Amino acid sequence: MxxxxxxxxxxxxxxxxxxxxxxxxxxxxxxxxxxxxxxxxxxxxxxxxxxxxxxxxxxxxxxxxxxxxxxxxxxxxxxxxxxxxxxxxxxxxxxxLACMTACAINQYPMQETLYCPMIDARRMEVYTALFDHTGTLLCEPEAYILDNKPFREQTEQRQACFFGSGSNKAAHLLEDKNSKILTNFIIxxxxxxxxxxxxxxKGIHEDPAYLEPVYLKEFYHTNGK
Structure with missing residues (x-):
């Protein structure tokens, strides 16, 4: 065990x-x-x-x-x-993002639905990726600028659910009939x-000495004046 x-x-x-x-x-x-x-x-x-x-x-x-x-x-x-x-x-x-998707699939199981986790990345950006209903990664994680619906081509003809701290910020882009925001999602x-x-x-693990967090974009710290 x-x-x-x-x-x-x-x-x-x-x-x-x-x-x-x-x-x-x-x-x-x-x-x-x-x-x-x-x-x-x-x-x-x-x-x-x-x-x-x-x-x-x-x-x-x-x-x-x-x-x-x-x-x-x-x-x-x-x-x-x-x-x-x-x-x-x-x-x-x-x-x-994979952990979030697994939680969403458990909380909102839907066959043949795409799952799009979103984490607020400040300003008009989100960290996101796209998964199918089995949790298989379809589109790699990225820091996405919300100037259009994320993964529009992949979700144009398929139902997709969006969830996480960045989903409300993207709500104005997700008003089509195939998009659903999971408002009560919990990671x-x-x-x-x-x-x-x-x-x-499978024996997949990392050396603790060299493992670093995955940020997707640089951290900028601004001191208040």
């Missing part, structure tokens, strides 16, 4: 879960937005304690690798690296269940 700790910190509310052979044993979601630094470590410890596991009993750690919050991604990855270094277990990066770390297990079974 493969027991995998899963950490999602790309969004305002963190989420951690424990999965055994792709099935959720327990999941905890943060209660305070944008407070990853103080919440994430205690959440992981509480998760393991409540599930009756220790770090030594884990087979791997899966981390939502981005895109998303610059600070949240760095905090989550640092925690995951520390656990993997200390226990010499594999570190499995999972695309945040959870358990969205990584099957993705992480598949990677683990």
């Amino acid at each position: 493969a027991t995998i700790l899963q950490i999602e910190s790309s969004h305002p509310l963190s989420s951690v879960s424990l999965a055994a052979d792709g099935n959720t044993l327990l999941e905890i979601r943060g209660e305070e937005a944008q407070n990853h630094a103080s919440q994430l470590g205690p959440m992981v410890q509480s998760l393991l304690d409540r599930a009756g596991f220790s770090i030594q009993s884990l087979d791997a750690v899966a981390i939502s690798i981005g895109p998303g919050s610059y600070t949240g991604l760095r905090i989550g990855l640092s925690l995951a690296k520390g656990i993997c270094y200390g226990s010499t277990i594999p570190l499995i990066p999972v695309s945040t 959870l770390s358990s969205g990584m269940n099957k993705i992480a297990l598949d990677a683990y079974n």
